[in-house]
Amino acid sequence: MELLKKSRAFLLLFVTFFFWGSVYVGGKLISDDVPAPLLGCLRCFVASFPLMLMARKHFGVKIDRADWKYFAGVGVMGYFLTIFLIQLGISLTGASMASLVNSVTPVGVTIFAALHLKEKITPTKVLCLVLALVGTFVITTGATGQGEMAGILVVLAAVVTWSVASVFMRQLTAKYPPILVTAYGMVISLIFHIPTGVAAAVQAGGTGLSSANILVVLYLGLVGSGLAQYTWTASLAELPASTCSLFYPLQPMFSALLGILLLNETFTPSFLVGLVLISADVILSTLETRKLAKQAQAGSDR
Template sequence: MSNYNSFSLKNKMKNKKLAYLYLIITFCAWGSLYVVGKFVMGKVPVFMISSVRYIIAGIILFFIMKKMKPKKIEKQDYKYIFLIGFVGYFIATVAQLIGVKFSNASLASLVNSVNPIAIMLFAAIILKEKLTLKKVICIILAVVGVHTIIGGSNESGELIGILISLFAVISWSIVSVIVRRVTQKYDPIQITTYGIIIAAISTLPFSIGEFVITPNIQIDWTVVISLIYIGVVCTALAHFTWNKSLSMIEAGSCSLFYPIQPMMSVFLGWLFLGESININFVIGAGLIIVGVLISVIHNKDVEVDNKIQTKIQ
């Protein structure tokens, strides 16, 4: 029994390390989405960007999924697939892009870093994952951090962008918890593919409407390359690695890697878009990141306790 527990523990640790690698890839990709998306939205409307990214990602993932031949989705699970595709990949993602458009890449990405707290909260409610005192402290720090950011906004348009970004955070967090549940039953690439196809179908009518009514849409080689990058890296790859991570470890643990995203966005926003950072941004970021670090320390404590208990057994 002791050898079996030791093997099981090693296997779990190996899965966690692999999941952590997937999460780093995910949030580096999503961090770059804010900057590339901000550039493209200066030339192409929001729904057109979403439609193109999902069509590109959907085609790539569909052919990969077909080769894997996953099992058929059961009828009672159709509703979950629809919620993932429509609410998560369509509604939340479009809201995210609109939030970037009304604020800036760094600010919208920082607001999005509240996701770890929101996911922990919904995971506790829906999946019955433990919501400890440390997690509650993290939630409070995140709320104060976001309030600091909003309090530092001088323009009404920027405030609107922040509020839309917060709506995207709540929607995405709920869907992430649902993904955690269904990926225990189905292959993550299968869930990702079906969800993205639903998002592509949902976005297409709005995209066509934008194309008809929007003048001066600029399509050049930089836009084409940016859209391909968004479709392949920020959508197909990042959504798969996120869903894969959720299938391997708890939703709350996955969410702890969100700080990588704003760090990447801030760096790339400064490097390519010339965006500046004010004192409110720094204070808000500090509060949110401290909250996440407390969560990480809590997660490590749990792992150590599990190791000790296994050795005793």
């Protein structure tokens, strides 16, 4: 039974990172028209509706007063700052580059999970972190121009905010339904998204929303920031935060494929080398987690 739950969690992770990979491409498609703060606001506003609908049966669950600070952390760090910084990074650099840089999230999540949740750092995870760091260094050295380097630094800042939020999510989903954690976090983020989004639209002199751009925003909100956030939180409920985060290399792989098809993006040798290095930890993580799950199941059957 335990192995079946973990297999389901792995499937949810693959779905999650396909959705997130497509978000980078969608965000890049309309980044020249819609200001980054406004796009982040619209994504979360649209996403809040399906999330609240899915969470409605759990609204009666009592939240301990001491846990509200963690819900606030998820909303501010995870769904406000991370989404804003990611969209800003996409506008400064390519969709595939931003997605690949964001794949070093395992570094931050593993560190914060070890400090806050006391999760064990195994030798395999250490190797994965080393691969992620080396891959990041390679792609950073291949950046061209100040704009692209600035975009990389912005996305790295998003890595930190999402790493902290993921640790809070792991802690909350041990007590509350994952969909409730996601929905409350998304609604809390709107407290900050709405004023920054409105200010950005005023400064830009308009929203830049054409009919085609509205369709992209709906996809980003309903799928990339709604459904994907739920599948991610549900995965955290079954697997350690550091293990879930090690699947991040799937995101740039999907982004790269979609970028080729939809954005006509091309890749430098440093990008491809970084992709290989960072992606290696997915295989290592999967093998290790399956091994541990089988060992745990064998022990329970005795």
